[in-house]
Amino acid sequence: MAADFAPHVLRLLLGAVYDTDKTQWRELEQLQVSIGQYLAKIGLKLHLDKDQGLAYVTQPASDEDEYDASQPDLPRLMRRHQLSYELTMLCVALRYHLDRFDQAATDDTRRCFVTRAELRQQLELFARPTTDEAKASKQLDADLKTAERLGFLRTTAPDKTLDPEPRYEICRLVTALISNAKLLEVRDQLRQHLAGPASAELPDEESSEPTFPSL
Structure with a gap:
């Protein structure tokens, strides 16, 4: 039984x-x-x-x-995933957005929402230089789908009278899988990479990007 x-x-x-x-x-x-x-x-x-x-x-x-x-x-029942550079940045943006939401909250509201446009604006702070906007947009859409599959995001119906952009709820799981220490570590790594000499190359993903478990 x-x-x-x-x-x-x-x-x-x-x-x-x-x-x-x-x-x-x-x-x-x-x-x-x-x-x-x-x-x-x-x-x-x-x-x-x-x-x-x-x-x-x-x-x-x-x-x-x-x-x-x-x-x-x-x-192994649960696989560990090596996050790409772009998906790592998205996770950092989600956690940062959620932290700001919690700091500004005036009640017990837990649900935090974000639009695709807001995420793209945040990601521009750490984006690799590119002239191919169509490719960057396609990459973001792919990363959003992966983040949703891993349980970081949940798609919600957008209010098209206010904003036609897709709207997402940031799931609290992102705070468990990305600790404050890891958030700061990744953020500082990205800043150092992007602040380096223009000719310097970013370290490859396999060696420089953090690994998070999936559920």
Whole structure:
């Protein structure tokens, strides 16, 4: 017979859970210890962030502090993704936009929205020099789709009477996968790259860009 918390474990394995689902969130809080203990037995870790109102599961890798060396060598359930230069910049922009939203918030509102135009304007601060605007626009659209697939964004219906641009909700998961320290590190790296001599080349993506787990 399945454990009482089995539906919650399976839901977490599909992606992040938010406190906007009040019933599920309340049950997650009540069963947090049991769920965490069960997941630990199979090499996974439960994260429940009450401040951000989200819960998610990760599979610590051998090079991470949370990795349990006493565990047998388990197959990877959750792949780690090497972010491209452009997608890294998008993640930085999302986190920066969300932080500004939280700092300016005057109530308990958690939902933060951003348009494609606003993101493109922010990304211009770190963009590689280019004269091919069509290619840059196509790259942004591709990165937005990837960010949505990874759980950083959620497409919402735009208010075309105000702005015809696509509108997105920034998911709180981005604050969990990109810590304040990592945000500052990536931002400073990008600034240093772009402030270097005009003839200097950026380090290749494989060696210079951070890796984040996917859910």
